[in-house]
Every structure is written in C-alpha cells, then in structure tokens.
Amino acid sequence: MASHSHFLLLYLFLMSSVICQVTEFISIDCGGTSNYTDPITGLAWVSDNGAIMNYGKSAEVEIPNGNMQYRRRRDFPIDSKKYCYTLGTKERRRYLVRATFQYGILGNGDAYPKFDLYLDATKWSTVVVLDASRVYVKEMIIRAPSSSIDVCICCASTGSPFISTLELRPLNLSMYATDFEDNFFLEVAARVNFGALSKDVIRYPDDPYDRIWDSDLEKRQNYLVGVAPGTVRINTSKYIDTRTREYPPVKVMQTAVVGTQGILSYRLNLDDFPANARAYAYFAEIEDLGANETRKFKLQQPYFPDYSNAVVNIAENANGSHTLYEPSYMNVTLDFVLSFSFVKTRDSTQGPLLNAIEISKYLKIEPRTDSQDVTVLNALRSLSAESAWTNEQGDPCVPAHWDWVNCTSTTPPRITKIALSGKNLKGEIPPEINNMETLTELWLDGNFLTGPIPSISNLVNLKIVHLENNKLSGQLPKYLGSLPDLQELYIQNNYFSGEIPSGLLTGKVIINYEHNPGLHKEAGKKKHSKLILGVSIGILAALLVVLIGSLLFLRNLQRKTSHQKTAVQGSSLRVSAKPSTAYSVSRGWHMMDEGVSYYIPLSEIEEATKNFSKKIGRGSFGTVYYGQMKEGKEVAVKIMGDSTTHMTQQFVTEVALLSRIHHRNLVPLIGYCEEENQRILVYEYMHNGTLRDHIHGSVNQKRLDWLARLQIAEDSAKDNCRT
Ligand SMILES: *[C@@H]1O[C@H](CO)[C@@H](O)[C@H](O)[C@H]1NC(C)=O
Ligand SMILES: *[C@@H]1O[C@H](CO)[C@@H](O)[C@H](O)[C@H]1NC(C)=O
Ligand SMILES: *[C@@H]1O[C@H](CO)[C@@H](O)[C@H](O)[C@H]1NC(C)=O
Ligand SMILES: *[C@@H]1O[C@H](CO)[C@@H](O)[C@H](O)[C@H]1NC(C)=O
Numbered sequence: 001m002a003s004h005s006h007f008l009l010l011y012l013f014l015m016s017s018v019i020c021q022v023t024e025f026i027s028i029d030c031g032g033t034s035n036y037t038d039p040i041t042g043l044a045w046v047s048d049n050g051a052i053m054n055y056g057k058s059a060e061v062e063i064p065n066g067n068m069q070y071r072r073r074r075d076f077p078i079d080s081k082k083y084c085y086t087l088g089t090k091e092r093r094r095y096l097v098r099a100t101f102q103y104g105i106l107g108n109g110d111a112y113p114k115f116d117l118y119l120d121a122t123k124w125s126t127v128v129v130l131d132a133s134r135v136y137v138k139e140m141i142i143r144a145p146s147s148s149i150d151v152c153i154c155c156a157s158t159g160s161p162f163i164s165t166l167e168l169r170p171l172n173l174s175m176y177a178t179d180f181e182d183n184f185f186l187e188v189a190a191r192v193n194f195g196a197l198s199k200d201v202i203r204y205p206d207d208p209y210d211r212i213w214d215s216d217l218e219k220r221q222n223y224l225v226g227v228a229p230g231t232v233r234i235n236t237s238k239y240i241d242t243r244t245r246e247y248p249p250v251k252v253m254q255t256a257v258v259g260t261q262g263i264l265s266y267r268l269n270l271d272d273f274p275a276n277a278r279a280y281a282y283f284a285e286i287e288d289l290g291a292n293e294t295r296k297f298k299l300q301q302p303y304f305p306d307y308s309n310a311v312v313n314i315a316e317n318a319n320g321s322h323t324l325y326e327p328s329y330m331n332v333t334l335d336f337v338l339s340f341s342f343v344k345t346r347d348s349t350q351g352p353l354l355n356a357i358e359i360s361k362y363l364k365i366e367p368r369t370d371s372q373d374v375t376v377l378n379a380l381r382s383l384s385a386e387s388a389w390t391n392e393q394g395d396p397c398v399p400a401h402w403d404w405v406n407c408t409s410t411t412p413p414r415i416t417k418i419a420l421s422g423k424n425l426k427g428e429i430p431p432e433i434n435n436m437e438t439l440t441e442l443w444l445d446g447n448f449l450t451g452p453i454p455s456i457s458n459l460v461n462l463k464i465v466h467l468e469n470n471k472l473s474g475q476l477p478k479y480l481g482s483l484p485d486l487q488e489l490y491i492q493n494n495y496f497s498g499e500i501p502s503g504l505l506t507g508k509v510i511i512n513y514e515h516n517p518g519l520h521k522e523a524g525k526k527k528h529s530k531l532i533l534g535v536s537i538g539i540l541a542a543l544l545v546v547l548i549g550s551l552l553f554l555r556n557l558q559r560k561t562s563h564q565k566t567a568v569q570g571s572s573l574r575v576s577a578k579p580s581t582a583y584s585v586s587r588g589w590h591m592m593d594e595g596v597s598y599y600i601p602l603s604e605i606e607e608a609t610k611n612f613s614k615k616i617g618r619g620s621f622g623t624v625y626y627g628q629m630k631e632g633k634e635v636a637v638k639i640m641g642d643s644t645t646h647m648t649q650q651f652v653t654e655v656a657l658l659s660r661i662h663h664r665n666l667v668p669l670i671g672y673c674e675e676e677n678q679r680i681l682v683y684e685y686m687h688n689g690t691l692r693d694h695i696h697g698s699v700n701q702k703r704l705d706w707l708a709r710l711q712i713a714e715d716s717a718k719d720n721c722r723t
C-alpha cells in the first residue's frame, strides 16, 4: 500500500514535469498546411508556412509513414543560398534539436537528395537520402549559445534539399552535461532500446523529453548485427527508478537483452565516425535474482583502459534492483564500425544484461560571424522596410554568405564588404561601423541616408567607399585622407560641407565630390564655382564704372571717326587702348588683378585665320572662325556681327569681363581687336580632349560643347550688360 501511494506520487510528479516540458516544445511540420495536434503523441504541430519559413515550397510525400507530420515536406530551391529556421532558446539551457527527413518516392532518374545541415555556423551533418521511404533523423544535444539558434539547409550536391520536421526539446538542467560543452555540441549517433517489445520507437509521451529510442527489432543495414548466440529478450512491468541524470524513460528500462551464454555483442555503423564520442550504457536489474545468484560483467570491446577493467554489478552499482545504473564514457574515440561486447566474469552466475545505449559524437562548435560586425549589419537592416534582403536568414557568412555581404574565411568570419546600393535605407549610418576593422568595401550609395559620416578611423582596410546620392551632411573626417588603402571615394550629391581633406586630392584616390554645395577644397584653392559668384557681384559694381567710362569714350570716338575717316588705323588703335583704360579704372577692385587680354592687330588675325577661311560656327553675336597664331596657338575668332553703339558697349563689356573670368564653362579669351568698325574677339580654341580636362574629371557632368560654351560667354556678358 505504502509503495503504491509512493508510485502514485511519482506518477503525479512525472506528469507535472511532462506538462511543464510540453509547453516549451517547438514542433514544426515543415511543408505542412495547417496546425494540428498529433493524435498519437498529443503534441501540437505548427505548419511552417509563412510566419516561420517564406522560402521553398510544400510538396506532398508519396507513401508517408503513419505520422501526420510526414505527409508533406518542404522543398528548397537548388541554389547557393542557405535556408534557415530560427528557434528561440534560453541561453545556456540544454536542448535536444531534431531535424527529420522523409522524401517519399524518388522518381525515375531523380538524383537522390544530398545536402548539408547546419546548426548556427557548425556543420551538423550531410543528409544523404538513399532510401526515400526511410525517415532520416538528425539529433543534436546542445547548450544554447544564445537566445536563438539557426538550423540551416544548404549546399545541395545532388537532388533537391528538403526537410520534413524540425523539433526543439528543452532538457532538464543537468541532463547531458559534459566537460566540453563550451566548445562542443553532441550529435546523437545511436540511441537504442534493447529488448524492445515492438519495432516502434519510444518517444513522447513515454519519454518526457521526447528523445527517440530506436527499437533493437528494427532491421537495417549494418545496424545491430553480429548478435551473440544465446541472447534473450526480457521485460518487466515493474516500475524502474530512472532518476539519475539522463532520465531515460521507464518503458525503455523495462526491457533488456541478456547474454545467457555469458556474452552480449552487437555491431553497428556510426555515421560521420571515427570521432571522439560520449557513450552511455543504461543498466537496470529487471530479473529477480535468487540469493545465490549474481550478475557481474565487463566491457570487453571496444577496449578502454579506464573502463574495461571495471566490473559491472548492476544491483550493487545502482544500490538495488529496478534502479538505473548509468555509467557513461565521457570521451572515447570510436570507429565508423562499432563492435561492442560485454562478457560475464568467471564468478558471475548470470550473463551480462543491457537495457539501452546512447552514443553521441562531439562536434566542434564553429564560431558565428563576429558579433560586432553582425550588430552593424542588423542596424543597417533596420534602416530599410524592404524585406527580401533584410530578412536573409541565419549567420551572415556561414554556411553561405548573404547576398549583400562578403566575408573573410577566418574563424570567426568577418565582414569584408557591404553592398547596399539603392536599398531604400533611411536614417544615419550606424556609428558601430567603426568596429568592422576588416571592411574593405562599403557601398551605401543611392539611399536616403542622413547625418554625418560616423567615425571610421579604425577601418584601415577600406579600399572602396560609395556614399554618393544620399542626404549625408557635415564635414568629411580628416583621417579619410590618411586611410592607407583607400582607392575610391564617391560622395557626390550629398550635403557635405567644409574642406576636403588634402590627402584625398593627391591623385592616389579616385574621388568624386561634386554637388555638395558646402564642400570645397582647402582655402586658397577654392572651386571656381565659388569664385564666379564673388566675381559676378564685384563685376556688377565694376561694370557700372566701365559702362559709364566707355559710353563717354565712344561718344567721343564716334565724333572723332566721323571727322577723320582716313586715319582709321591709328585712332582705332588708340580707341582700342581706351577700353583697357576704362577697366584699368577699376583696377582697384579685388578681382581685376590678373590676366588682362591683349590687343591683337587685325592683320595678325587675318593671317591666323587665313583671311577668315575656316568657319566653325555661328553664335548669336556673330560668326566664329578657326585660326592658328604665329606661335602655333589655336584660336577661335569671333567677329561681332553688329557695329551699333549698343554693340560697341557690348564689346567693351565682354572684353572686360571675359579677360577676367576663368570659369570652366567659359572659353578663355586671349585677345581682341577693334579696327575698321570690326570688333573681333579671339578665344582659345579647345579640342574635346582639352575640354574634358576642364570638367574636373566628373563623369556624370553633362559635357558642354565648345561652341555652347562660347555662347555662355556671350550670354553672361549680355546679362552683365543689362544689369
Ligand atoms: C530536473 O531534475 C531535478 C533533479 O535533478 C528535479 O528536481 C526536477 O524536477 C527535474 N525537472 C524536470 C522538468 O524534469
Ligand atoms: C499555426 O500556429 C502559429 C503559432 O501558434 C500561427 O502563427 C500560425 O498562423 C498558425 N497557422 C495556421 C495555418 O493556422
Ligand atoms: C514479457 O516477458 C514475459 C516473460 O517475463 C513474456 O511472457 C512476454 O511475452 C514478454 N512480452 C513481450 C511483448 O515480449
Ligand atoms: C577527448 O580526448 C582527446 C584526446 O584524448 C582530446 O584531444 C579531446 O579534446 C577530448 N575531448 C573531445 C571533446 O574530443
């Protein structure tokens, strides 16, 4: 009676712990179309459609095994990407992670699927489906490294990658603890229930942790062969106390095999071995032995010096029958083919007994991509509402890198390239980017980024930086000029201001900084566009003086020429000197201090143009001819069409103006001539090559045709005249 109520209490205890576990189970029916409760296990399965997995497609499985979760599978594209499920975990808690694969039927000529399975950055296994009707089970015991894990499928070498189910089962605090868990996962290679009553696996609810215990009756190639003669199966319905460490299910412990002829032996293949492994043997005395009977045995094969000489006496080791004794071999090296045998000792009356075994391979945990790098990538993802690239799954680098990054092959991997051109990023560049020391290429152009360039002084490996076509502002950091490997810096079309660090202008770096209204070269080398602004203001004032001066002169001149029409040459030479005088009046003005055009006699111009023989264009003020001066300089000669008083003023103005202004859109004026009522301007002739040089190496800038620039020269003169 007492033992009965004891059993009831235990049962209640187990049930409550079971209920507590189940709420934390994650059971994903990959490819499933609905959520449901499995009638056999009572577990709730969720379909991975949409919320959990957006990639691949659901496919019907022909000839599924009986369970609902195998009726459909999820097929992934055959490409170079990885497809990941992210499962929430509690950091440092131990879990069992299980992925299963049942393909169904391979069509005629179909390649058998072969692909890789990853847990975070650690390669878990290569899934090879040779028997399409079999459910391939991959189990891993982990201590969660963070608040979530990624289970990824990738790298198909043949056939189509797929998955049937994905399950996450929390374990009790002390279960499966190893000395190596900081650095190793435990990949389950075999978990066998000996003396099983049927071929069915034992799992939840018999195992509250939902481990899968294979039946030793299941016949498979190279699986539990070489059974010693005299091996018998025994069972009990008595309760077994399994509360030791790994809590194997009572049902598993209620059956066993016994080597009645003194030896128990089996052979099985272990996938992905040889390897270092942890091996568990589960023993419970379930036979009622008489007082004169003993069961003592040793592990004969494989031979481990530390373990093999120890004599197992289950009832003694467990301090009673129907109680678990669970020796585990913490770190043993096992071959691909595992042959194991237990033999009874000479003084033992009974043969060896075995209830269950479990063998797990140590799998070195590969580090994920540097967490500081990942922080920045996540910050960048949060700047865009787009989904295709912001939802890329798993680790940025392993096993396949995201589309928009590139990585080092170091451990841990680090990011070398960020390629987010035109991805609708809004906001500021995350300042943590300064921690990405291995970054060589940064492409953030064509977005809506605002704010300054954060400090990037640690990014000494940067080679290529594209920030153009954003709304970035502030000063360019000085050290940009001293980044040792910088080759290319594009920052045009932003709102940067201040000076361009001189180190960027040495020619070593390809730089484009156009269309940043506030940005300029270091003081003294200001951009022409700034200059022209100052000039035009000054010119307004200067022109007034020039205008009044020349008006007076011309009135004078007209009077003179009408009087002495024969002495043209001399007087027009004098006249031509006058405008110079006129604007030499304004020499005090700060911008009138260099580059005065000089007077060119008409004869020289006629010689240069071979009597105006080669017409190259016509502007609004007259015709343009090609010429070559005696010293070889090529010139464009413009003859003003009109010789009215107004035109004369115009002429004087233009000479004054053009001889001062050197703008990249204006053709430099070399000289002028005013003879016999002919007014001629002589410009520098520009071939297209020369022209390009004047456009400051900008690729995007519309190239102005040389003649168009002549036109601009005229127009600006005209505008200045009007005012
Ligand atoms: C975990 O094991 C401890 C004993 O080590 C036990 O007290 C506790 O109830 C167990 N929890 C679950 C959920 O099984
Ligand atoms: C299944 O359950 C999950 C979570 O409980 C939910 O997000 C999802 O919408 C459900 N799917 C269907 C098809 O009901
Ligand atoms: C369990 O063991 C008993 C003997 O103890 C045997 O009669 C019975 O057939 C066994 N049950 C199974 C299913 O093997
Ligand atoms: C196991 O033992 C081997 C050698 O004895 C050692 O190199 C290894 O680090 C140990 N642990 C694991 C998990 O392999």
Ligand SMILES: *[C@@H]1O[C@H](CO)[C@@H](O)[C@H](O)[C@H]1NC(C)=O
Binding pocket: 290, 292, 293, 349
């Ligand atoms: C143990 O004792 C029983 C009687 O109690 C006897 O039948 C049996 O043969 C003995 N076994 C051995 C191994 O001595």
Ligand SMILES: *[C@@H]1O[C@H](CO)[C@@H](O)[C@H](O)[C@H]1NC(C)=O
Binding pocket: 319, 320
């Ligand atoms: C073994 O069990 C007995 C009772 O069955 C108990 O008195 C004894 O303390 C136990 N020994 C150990 C080492 O647990």
Ligand SMILES: *[C@@H]1O[C@H](CO)[C@@H](O)[C@H](O)[C@H]1NC(C)=O
Binding pocket: 406, 407, 408, 417
């Ligand atoms: C990524 O980097 C490797 C070398 O580090 C290079 O060979 C490869 O072309 C790069 N891939 C892309 C997409 O930039």
